[in-house]
Structure formats: C-alpha cells, structure tokens
Amino acid sequence: QKEVEQNSGPLSVPEGAIASLNCTYSDRGSQSFFWYRQYSGKSPELIMSIYSNGDKEDGRFTAQLNKASQYVSLLIRDSQPSDSATYLCAVRTNFGNEKLTFGTGTRLTIIP
C-alpha cells in the first residue's frame, strides 16, 4: 500500500464549479498535511497546510482533514482556468522528522 494516495486524474471541472481533490494516507501517526500546486515545468507552490481535524479556509481554497478516516481533501471554489495544474498532497508521517511523503498528484483541468 502506498503511503500517500491520490487519484491521478485527469479531473476536469467546468469553470466556476467546485473542484474536489482527495488524498488518503496510511500512517495513523501523521501530523501535518500540505497541498501544493504545480504548473507544468514549474516548481511546487504551497497553497494550504492543515494540522487539526476539520476545515481550514483560505480564499477560494478549503482544506479538510479527517484523521480517523485518514483522508485530507482540497476544495477549490469558483474554479478558474488558472487553477489548471497538478495538485500534490504531502504528509509528514513521523513526529520530529523533516521528511514529507508526497502523493503522485492529481492533474486538474478547468474547462472554460
């Protein structure tokens, strides 16, 4: 079983709709969770971090964490063509360890 799993997509969403990206992880001791956006040929850009169960909102982005079910999700409201990118879920699996484990990423395409 992979440590961090994401649906590779591609996920196509109409402009203005809500895009929902999901990530599951295997280590129950995981402490910190991150979403990165990566445009083709560019480096990953941190867009959200979440550490506690529940929702965390930042502009059009909402991260949701459920440690009991071991999943973390990212919602993008009012999707724009500029949101078209690969979204990487990253999990810090061991307390005190600097290592992040990345999922394989979900490619999101916003259709105008």
Add this chain to the structure above:
Amino acid sequence: DTEVTQTPKHLVMGMTNKKSLKCEQHMGHRAMYWYKQKAKKPPELMFVYSYEKLSINESVPSRFSPECPNSSLLNLHLHALQPEDSALYLCASSQARIDYEQYFGPGTRLTVT
C-alpha cells in the same frame, strides 16, 4: 517573503563534468532540502540539512554531494552523472521542527549528455 532562489535555471553537462547547483534562502529557515523530480512524478527527497548538519540522506549515489556552508546556503555538487540523472532539481527550506511548511525554489533543469 517566502523566496528560495536557485542557480542556474538550466544546466547541460557531460558525464565527465563537475558542476554545482546553488540554493539560497533568507527566511531564517534552519532546514534545507534537495529533491529530484522526473517528469509526471512527485518530488523525490535526496538530502535534508537541519541546523547545517546532514540529517537525512535517502541513499543517494555518491556522484551527488551536498554541502551546507551556512544556514542560508545549500549546494549540490555533481560529478560523473549519468543521463538518467537528468531531471528538475528542487531546493526547499522550512522552519526546523516547528511547522514544517516547506517552500520550494524554482528549480534547476539538469540535462546530462
């Protein structure tokens, strides 16, 4: 400011060359990272420096040699690389042992011929 800079942006080198990649951050972060990323794959951790000491080496071949001269700088020395080492090399930094939000630099696109 969450800026990490990397030089050069692009590098082409032969298998017998020696070259270095450089990374710099001025955010006061005490952890710095080297990742390698191949096309359509997630970043793959290579090395971690924490408080200028090497804390993680992910069994990287010795043709890659990291160096952390001070808390703001990170180098990756390259020697006798193989064509399969061609990739995007990413540097990242974070607060050490606090929140672990890692911020990536723009990367160096390396081609080994």
